[in-house]
Amino acid sequence: MVTAYFTASSLDGFITDEHNELGWLFKQPIDANGPMHYGPFIDGVGALVMGATTYLWIKEHHVDAGDEWGYSQPAWVMTHRDLPVVEGADVRFRRGPVAPVHAEMTAAAGGKALWVVGGGDLAGQFADAGLLDEVWVQYAPVTLRGGAPLLPRALDLELLEIARNEAFLCGRYRVVDQIDR
Amino acid sequence: MVTAYFTASSLDGFITDEHNELGWLFKQPIDANGPMHYGPFIDGVGALVMGATTYLWIKEHHVDAGDEWGYSQPAWVMTHRDLPVVEGADVRFRRGPVAPVHAEMTAAAGGKALWVVGGGDLAGQFADAGLLDEVWVQYAPVTLRGGAPLLPRALDLELLEIARNEAFLCGRYRVVDQIDR
Numbered sequence: 010m011v012t013a014y015f016t017a018s019s020l021d022g023f024i025t026d027e028h029n030e031l032g033w034l035f036k037q038p039i040d041a042n043g044p045m046h047y048g049p050f051i052d053g054v055g056a057l058v059m060g061a062t063t064y065l066w067i068k069e070h071h072v073d074a075g076d077e078w079g080y081s082q083p084a085w086v087m088t089h090r091d092l093p094v095v096e097g098a099d100v101r102f103r104r105g106p107v108a109p110v111h112a113e114m115t116a117a118a119g120g121k122a123l124w125v126v127g128g129g130d131l132a133g134q135f136a137d138a139g140l141l142d143e144v145w146v147q148y149a150p151v152t153l154r155g156g157a158p159l160l161p162r163a164l165d166l167e168l169l170e171i172a173r174n175e176a177f178l179c180g181r182y183r184v185v186d187q188i189d190r
Numbered sequence: 191m192v193t194a195y196f197t198a199s200s201l202d203g204f205i206t207d208e209h210n211e212l213g214w215l216f217k218q219p220i221d222a223n224g225p226m227h228y229g230p231f232i233d234g235v236g237a238l239v240m241g242a243t244t245y246l247w248i249k250e251h252h253v254d255a256g257d258e259w260g261y262s263q264p265a266w267v268m269t270h271r272d273l274p275v276v277e278g279a280d281v282r283f284r285r286g287p288v289a290p291v292h293a294e295m296t297a298a299a300g301g302k303a304l305w306v307v308g309g310g311d312l313a314g315q316f317a318d319a320g321l322l323d324e325v326w327v328q329y330a331p332v333t334l335r336g337g338a339p340l341l342p343r344a345l346d347l348e349l350l351e352i353a354r355n356e357a358f359l360c361g362r363y364r365v366v367d368q369i370d371r
Contacts, residue, residue, distance in 0.1 A: 020347070151346055158335075161202075171359050
């Protein structure tokens with residue numbers, strides 16, 4: 010069972026801009042049925058996990074704007090705060106190390122993949138614990154100069170697959186080793 | 191005549207690690223005759239420009255180690271310091287804005303491309319002046335967590351071409367607009 014960090018990024022390695030916004034990302038053309046896009050990926054996911062910032066971003070930008078939560082899979086949110094539950098979301102809140110959460114997710118995922126939604130430090134925590142198998146990056150054709158880092162760890166990876174999807178340069182990687190463990 | 195910033199990068203947008211080293215890069219397999227590699231690129235270059243840090247890196251790691259300077263094209267080095275001239279190098283030192291340097295390079299390049307070797311801020315200065323046409327990035331399969339930034343500006347680009355060259359995910363981009371000008 011693969012645990013994967015699937016994310017978009019700017020060319021200079023930021024997953025949000027300095028204002029925690031994604032306008033630079035959503036304006037890019039992408040083929041929803043194209044290679045390495047979200048659609049085929051999410052179909053293989055059995056459980057997902059995200060940090061509090063990512064959760065609140067989705068709540069504020071999608072749910073509070075009238076959209077649905079959007080995930081049918083069970084979701085874990087890593088947080089030290091008390092967060093509001095989004096209506097219709099199958100979500101549970103956890104704090105502390107990620108290994109027990111990974112075990113819970115594995116038990117719930119029915120043999121499908123585990124998705125680390127973000128942010129970058131949460132993906133790094135899974136890598137620290139030796140529990141991150143793959144990284145999928147969709148590079149949008151922008152540089153941002155600052156923002157939330159893609160994956161703030163020093164890792165060796167192996168390139169498994171590349172694709173172009175309209176504006177996006179996409180790579181799928183296997184995590185080989187952590188250099189700064 | 192195209193002015194291009196051609197560089198390798200980590201997946202998280204650093205062109206050197208925090209110790210100004212490139213061991214993480216040179217250990218990666220690449221096909222010297224493969225797509226979007228340095229060979230076909232450098233054949234089309236008529237003049238090149240680099241910052242003082244890049245110049246001194248080449249001097250210390252290549253020239254002082256017994257290798258040749260390696261560039262037959264005329265080279266410009268942007269520096270506020272007095273720097274030693276490398277034996278055999280066709281190099282001139284300049285300070286101040288990049289626009290007059292770009293004009294000098296254009297006059298010398300015989301219709302061929304101008305290469306901004308690096309670092310990232312120098313490429314940014316060319317972009318600031320509206321003089322950067324293309325960005326070529328070769329992503330090595332590592333994350334570094336810190337180091338010298340790829341291109342510390344907010345730019346909109348257009349993806350022109352992708353390729354895989356062994357371990358590297360490669361993209362060629364046209365600079366469309368500067369968001370933070």
